[in-house]
Amino acid sequence: MEISFYKYQGTGNDFVMIDDRSAAFPEQDLKLVSRICDRKFGVGADGLILIRHKEGYDFEMVYFNADGSQSMCGNGARCAVAFSRFLGIIDESTYFLAIDGAHEARISEGIVRLKMGNVKSLTNKGKDYFVNTGSPHHVRFVENVELYPVVEEGAKIRYGKDYEPGGTNVNFVSVLESDHIFVRTYERGVEDETLSCGTGVTGCALVFGSRNELRKVRIKTLGGDLMVSFSESAGGNFENIFLIGPAEQVFEGKFKIDWPQV
Numbered sequence: 001m002e003i004s005f006y007k008y009q010g011t012g013n014d015f016v017m018i019d020d021r022s023a024a025f026p027e028q029d030l031k032l033v034s035r036i037c038d039r040k041f042g043v044g045a046d047g048l049i050l051i052r053h054k055e056g057y058d059f060e061m062v063y064f065n066a067d068g069s070q071s072m073c074g075n076g077a078r079c080a081v082a083f084s085r086f087l088g089i090i091d092e093s094t095y096f097l098a099i100d101g102a103h104e105a106r107i108s109e110g111i112v113r114l115k116m117g118n119v120k121s122l123t124n125k126g127k128d129y130f131v132n133t134g135s136p137h138h139v140r141f142v143e144n145v146e147l148y149p150v151v152e153e154g155a156k157i158r159y160g161k162d163y164e165p166g167g168t169n170v171n172f173v174s175v176l177e178s179d180h181i182f183v184r185t186y187e188r189g190v191e192d193e194t195l196s197c198g199t200g201v202t203g204c205a206l207v208f209g210s211r212n213e214l215r216k217v218r219i220k221t222l223g224g225d226l227m228v229s230f231s232e233s234a235g236g237n238f239e240n241i242f243l244i245g246p247a248e249q250v251f252e253g254k255f256k257i258d259w260p261q262v
Ligand SMILES: N[C@H](CCC[C@H](N)C(=O)O)C(=O)O
Pocket: 013, 046, 065, 069, 070, 071, 072, 073, 074, 075, 076, 135, 136, 168, 169, 187, 188, 189, 190, 196, 197, 198, 199, 200
């Protein structure tokens, strides 16, 4: 049996995208999900996204990390909007469902403006921070993040006692300019550094913006540039959070589903 897929990337975070409005994909088969995301034995991706029908929404995105676990994915959501536009499901604006709830988004000339869920608060973790932007994120400010041992230090925090049993994503941030940060992320469920992490840069932008009375933050990642804008209420709640950046279709293909199990 063959299944058609498209490959998308959002600032280097890459995804296998499947038009699964027929609900034919065996989503319980997490071995299959991991195999498809495997960069040697499969297509290769940070995650896999199914586009499904959902009453009351333009579509539902079902996101899987490369290890088959599920969470909210900001870059993946931006790619899901671009893919849905490509499929003709939407035009320039959309209202869709993800694991953390409903999202609005607009797409124009390949740039997606995604409304993230509201964020209740930031939590201090010693000199670091924790924030949940639809996925859990630990945030540490460091000097010269381009030289930082992201995978080694990220794995320690991700698997640390503090975050048992579910773990967390881990972001390391350096300040480039008064409104511009450089973020590198160790991603839970990929179990490696990714070239960017949408929910991660959103969390970092909220922490940095709140500390510096900003409402718009530019973010450099290894995979490209993103922007986050937001409003902060007196009680420290964050609303009107937008993650803005490109999403690109890079190729299409078919994979055979009757692979021998390794
Ligand atoms: N690895 C994350 C989900 C994907 C996050 C990232 N790819 C993004 O763009 O938000 C987690 O399991 O919490």
